[in-house]
Amino acid sequence: MRAMITQTGWFVGRSLLPISAIVIILGTMLWGPWISLLLTVVWWKVVTKIG
Amino acid sequence: MSQASTYKMGKKRLLAHPQDIHCIAYHIFCLIAYGCAFWLWLNPELAKIETVWDRVAFVGGAAYMLGWISGVDVGVNFHNHTHRRVFRSKNWNKWFGRIWTFSGGWPSFFWNHSHVVVHHANVMRDNDWTLPKKKADGSFESIYSYVFFHWPWRYAVHLYQDFTSGRGGRHVGRTALKEFAIFLAMWSVPFFIDWKMALCLWVLPQWIGNAVTMGSGMYVQHAGGMPKSKDRPMSHSTTYLSKFFNLTMFNIGYHIEHHDYPHVHWSELPAFHEKMKPKLIESGAHVVPYGYYKAAAIVAQISKQGSGYEKFVNDQAPGFAEEPVARTDERLAREGGSVEAGASLS
Numbered sequence: 001m002r003a004m005i006t007q008t009g010w011f012v013g014r015s016l017l018p019i020s021a022i023v024i025i026l027g028t029m030l031w032g033p034w035i036s037l038l039l040t041v042v043w044w045k046v047v048t049k050i051g
Numbered sequence: 052m053s054q055a056s057t058y059k060m061g062k063k064r065l066l067a068h069p070q071d072i073h074c075i076a077y078h079i080f081c082l083i084a085y086g087c088a089f090w091l092w093l094n095p096e097l098a099k100i101e102t103v104w105d106r107v108a109f110v111g112g113a114a115y116m117l118g119w120i121s122g123v124d125v126g127v128n129f130h131n132h133t134h135r136r137v138f139r140s141k142n143w144n145k146w147f148g149r150i151w152t153f154s155g156g157w158p159s160f161f162w163n164h165s166h167v168v169v170h171h172a173n174v175m176r177d178n179d180w181t182l183p184k185k186k187a188d189g190s191f192e193s194i195y196s197y198v199f200f201h202w203p204w205r206y207a208v209h210l211y212q213d214f215t216s217g218r219g220g221r222h223v224g225r226t227a228l229k230e231f232a233i234f235l236a237m238w239s240v241p242f243f244i245d246w247k248m249a250l251c252l253w254v255l256p257q258w259i260g261n262a263v264t265m266g267s268g269m270y271v272q273h274a275g276g277m278p279k280s281k282d283r284p285m286s287h288s289t290t291y292l293s294k295f296f297n298l299t300m301f302n303i304g305y306h307i308e309h310h311d312y313p314h315v316h317w318s319e320l321p322a323f324h325e326k327m328k329p330k331l332i333e334s335g336a337h338v339v340p341y342g343y344y345k346a347a348a349i350v351a352q353i354s355k356q357g358s359g360y361e362k363f364v365n366d367q368a369p370g371f372a373e374e375p376v377a378r379t380d381e382r383l384a385r386e387g388g389s390v391e392a393g394a395s396l397s
Contacts, residue, residue: 013298014073017123018080021116025087032099033109040112044119051296051342 064139070318071137074128074301078151081117081124085154085252088113089241092248110251117252118259125155125162126265127303133163134313149233156203156257158234160226161210168219169209174310175278175287180209182273189277190360194270194350202261267347272306274350275337275364285311285336289346290324292368296342297321304343307336331371337364338371 012019020043028036066072091098091109100106129151131137136144148159155162165181173179183191183201191197213219214227241249276287291297291304297320303309305320308327315323324331331338339346349366352359 011073011076014301015077015080016299018077018084018120021084021120022080022087024116025084025091025113028091028098028100028109028112033105033112037108037112040115044115048344048348051293051299051344 077128081120088252114255117256121155121260122264125152127301131317153237158230160230164219175276197270198262198266268343271343271346285334289337291342292340293342338368339366340368
């Protein structure tokens with residue numbers, strides 16, 4: 001179980017950027033294009049701060 | 052079942068290293084992201100796109116995200132494949148490589164040539180045309196010049212010169228032509244679906260990916276560096292220690308280690324870094340506690356207090372800052388002579 005959680009963590013961590021891109025792009029259907037644009041800017045700012 | 056056991060049992064002949072499943076997953080997620088963006092462009096009512104400005108906002112957000120991940124997908128992810136192929140089969144490597152880079156705006160052969168033949172073999176020397184131009188004092192041109200003028204303009208000129216002069220092998224020109232034709236066949240598909248969509252959600256992201264993401268990454272990897280020498284064997288690159296950065300970027304931050312030992316698998320670089328740490332400290336290597344994103348933000352600063360470039364090249368991670376002098380002085384006193392740098396890692 002622990003190994004599975006660890007592997008899932010690695011999987012999500014390694015692919016965090018493309019997964020976030022899919023969420024932001026598909027999320028447009030829920031919250032519209034302006035919020036997606038805002039999320040892109042905020043996410044970029046966060047990553048620039050911590051990475 | 053763990054990935055390692057899957058690798059050993061069901062797919063034992065597919066992957067060269069079990070961790071390479073992450074490389075493949077990353078690229079597949081990138082293709083899915085492009086597919087989602089295309090689908091919403093073609094069905095604007097689903098994405099609440101009603102006006103021209105809504106469309107502009109959608110393209111702004113989607114193109115930036117797509118460009119960001121495409122730059123990483125080619126510049127970091129496919130990059131790993133150029134050093135250590137991810138599949139065991141030659142054909143799988145060739146064809147997956149072609150499919151890997153077309154969404155980043157590159158024929159795989161061209162990127163492989165730029166990185167392996169030009170950059171890795173000649174890092175920081177004058178014939179490494181992948182890097183920023185150098186000023187008279189050895190520092191790089193501004194990051195803005197590099198981002199706006201290098202890709203695709205300088206790349207195109209240099210690749211043409213290399214392929215017509217035979218740099219990289221006897222049949223390099225012929226291979227380049229064949230690979231370019233295969234690339235064009237795949238790359239042109241979005242234009243047949245909707246040319247406006249192709250410009251906004253295919254060409255624009257690829258410019259962002261190559262010029263902004265990959266361009267700023269290449270810049271900060273080697274800013275402040277110098278060609279390898281006996282006295283400065285590890286000053287050709289900078290190593291980045293941010294855990295978040297290395298987690299999401301396939302450990303590309305361990306760049307000195309990568310350049311000196313390119314065949315060490317990307318997943319093993321953190322452990323390899325620990326092994327190399329004394330050597331890095333001793334040779335006065337440039338090691339910083341953050342990642343490329345923050346580094347690019349620093350070198351892009353234009354302030355009254357001095358340039359961001361100077362600040363960056365003088366930054367040093369804790370634990371790498373004071374020790375080199377102490378260690379060097381200690382050893383000099385002990386040996387009564389000069390420190391001989393560049394000994395190989397045992």
